[in-house]
Amino acid sequence: MIYDTIIIGAGPAGLTAAIYASRYFLSALVIGEKLGGTMSDAHRIENYPGFESISGMELANKMLEQAKSLSAQFVFSSVKRIQRTEKGIFKITTGLTKEEHVFQAHSIIIASGMKRRVLGIQGEKKLLGKGVSYCSTCDAAFFKDKTVAVIGGANAATMSAVHLSQYARKVYLIYRKDRLRGEPTWNKRAVDNDKVKVIFNTNITEIKGENVVKGVELDKEFNGKKELTLDGVFIEIGHLPIKEMAVQLGLELSKKGFIKVDANKKTNIPGVLAAGDITDRKDDFRQVVTAVSDGAIAAKSAFDLKTKKDKITQPDIDYR
Amino acid sequence: MIYDTIIIGAGPAGLTAAIYASRYFLSALVIGEKLGGTMSDAHRIENYPGFESISGMELANKMLEQAKSLSAQFVFSSVKRIQRTEKGIFKITTGLTKEEHVFQAHSIIIASGMKRRVLGIQGEKKLLGKGVSYCSTCDAAFFKDKTVAVIGGANAATMSAVHLSQYARKVYLIYRKDRLRGEPTWNKRAVDNDKVKVIFNTNITEIKGENVVKGVELDKEFNGKKELTLDGVFIEIGHLPIKEMAVQLGLELSKKGFIKVDANKKTNIPGVLAAGDITDRKDDFRQVVTAVSDGAIAAKSAFDLKTKKDKITQPDIDYR
Secondary structure: OEEEEEEEOOOHHHHHHHHHHHHOOOOEEEEEOOOOHHHHHOOOEOOOOOOOOEOHHHHHHHHHHHHHHOOOEEEEOOEEEEEEOOOOOEEEEEOOOOOOEEEEEEEEEEOOOEEEOOOOOEOOOOOEOOOEEOOHHHHHHHHOOOEEEEEOOOHHHHHHHHHHHOOOOEEEEEOOOOOOOOOHHHHHHHHHOOOEEEEOOOOEEEEEOOOOOOEEEEEEEEOOEEEEEOOEEEEOOOEEEOOHHHHHHOOOEOOOOOEOOOOOOEOOOOOEEEOHHHEOOOOOOOOHHHHHHHHHHHHHHHHHHHHHHHOOOOOOOOOO | OEEEEEEEOOOHHHHHHHHHHHHOOOOEEEEEOOOOHHHHHOOOEOOOOOOOOEOHHHHHHHHHHHHHHOOOEEEEOOEEEEEEOOOOOEEEEEOOOOOOEEEEEEEEEEOOOEEEOOOOOEOOOOOEOOOEEOOHHHHHHHHOOOEEEEEOOOHHHHHHHHHHHOOOOEEEEEOOOOOOOOOHHHHHHHHHOOOEEEEOOOOEEEEEOOOOOOEEEEEEEEOOEEEEEOOEEEEOOOEEEOOHHHHHHOOOEOOOOOEOOOOOOEOOOOOEEEOHHHEOOOOOOOOHHHHHHHHHHHHHHHHHHHHHHHHHHOOOOOOO
C-alpha cells in the first residue's frame, strides 16, 4: 500500500502529526526509533499545559495511545534510506531486522528531532536520570539545596547555571576553555552569582556513583583535589539535529543543519514536510508545546496536499 | 506593585503564557473574562496530545491549576482600558465591580482570543437564551427530545450537531454552502448520524417566536416549505478576533483584525506581545496546540525583555 503520509520520528511532533493526520482520515504510518524522542529523557515535565507533573515517557505513551486509537500505525525502527521516485512517491527503507522493509507514501513528515551532544565519559550513560541530566529547565527543581555541576560554557550552560542557582545550594560551572562563550549578559550573571563557581580550563573525565551521582573526576586539580563531590551533573554542551535523512533527500538546511520550513512546515521539496526540533526556528525555542504545534500544522499540510492532488475538498467521503 | 508581565486572556494561550512566565520567575498576572476562552465551549477535545478525550472546561481547569501551582495570579474580569505610560509601564483598568482596579506591568501578553460571530437577523437578539444559543456545550441538555437547528458548516457546527444529537430528537444542520468544511472526522460524524439532517445551500433569514423560539424562515424551500418548526437554534458560524484592546494600543493588525506578530510574538509596540487566536497566522490554523505554543514563546519573549531591561537598570538583582 501507499500511505497518504509517513511520519519519521515518534517524539511529540511526530505523535501529534499522527493524531492530526488520522483525524483528517489520512492513512498514516509513524516510523520512530525512540518513543517520545528527547522528551522521554525528561523525568519530569511540568511545563506542558494540562499536566502539572508528568514523566516524558508517560506523556509519550499517552500520545501514542491516542494516535493508535485514531488508527495511526507505528513501526519502531531506524530509517536506512529515503528515496523519492520520479512519480513523487517516497520509499522509506527501514532496518528493524536483518530483512529490510520498504514503506511507501505520497508525502512524508520529517520529525526526527535532535540528538544530545554527549561527553562520552564513564558513568554518563549509567547515571542518566539518576543525577545526570541534559536539561536544567526540566530537572532543576529536583535539586533543591543540593550541590550540582553544569558542564559547558556557552549559553545553554550559563543559563542552566543561573537557573539551577535558584534551587541548588551550590553550582559549579565546569568549562574546558578559559573564557565563557555565551551571551555577555548570561556570562556575567553566572560569574556574578554568589552560588555559582566557575571552574575554567577543566574537563570532567568520569561521573562517579553506583545508583546515584556521587561526584565527578576532574582532569586538573580544583581546591587541591581531582575529585568533586556532587548530587547532580548537568551536561549542557548542546544538541545536534538528526539531519542525515534531510541531507539524503537534498533538503535545504540552515548553517547549523536544521531543516528550513515555511509557515505551513513545507520544505523546498514538494511532498516533504518537517516539524519539531529538526526544523530551523526563528524563535530558537524547542519545547514540547512548539513541537506539538508543528506536528499539527504539518499534518494539515499533508492533508492539503492530498486534497489538492485528489482535486476534492474532502477525501473519499460524500457528505451530501 | 508592577508585575513583570500581565497576560490578557485565560484561554490556552494565556494559561500557557502564565505557566511559562512563572517558570521563568516572572511575576505574572492573568486577567481573563472567561476561563478557557472559546476552548471551554468545546464539549469534547480529542486532538490535544495527551488526552484522548476531554471537555474544554476540564482541560482549562487543569491548565489553571497548573499555572496557580506555579504562583501565577488570576483576576477574572473584563479589561476597560490599557494605557502605556511614557516610561513604558502598562496600566490596565478592569471593571469587575463598580470600583475600577488598575494593574501595572512592564510587559503585556495579549491573548484575548476570539468572540462569536452573530447572524444579525431578526429574532436573534430577542430570543437569545429563549431557544437561541451560541454554545451547544452549555445548552444542549435543555433540548432533550426537542427539534433544533445548528447554523454553520465548519467544525463548531458539526461538533455541535453531533453533541446535540445526544439530547435532541432531531437536529437540522443548515449551511449556506454546498459542502461541509469542518475537520473530516466531525463532518463524517455529523453526516453519519441518524438524527442529523444537513440542509445545504440555505440561509436562515429570521428566527420566529415571541417568548420562545418557534422556528426559522429559510431563503429556500426545504420539504416544500420556507419555514421550519424548531424549539432551538444554535448559531455556530465562527469567530472574530477580540481586537478592541489592540486598536486602543495602536497595534498593527491584519485586514481581518488579527494582531501582527513576529516569530517571537512581538508586536510593533515594545513590551507588547501577543499569542493565540488573536494573532495573524500565516498557517491560518487556530487550535489548542498552536495556542499553547504561542503562549510559551510569548512568555519567553517577556522573560527576554526583562533580562534586557534589568541589564541596564537593575543588574543581576534577581540572581544574587
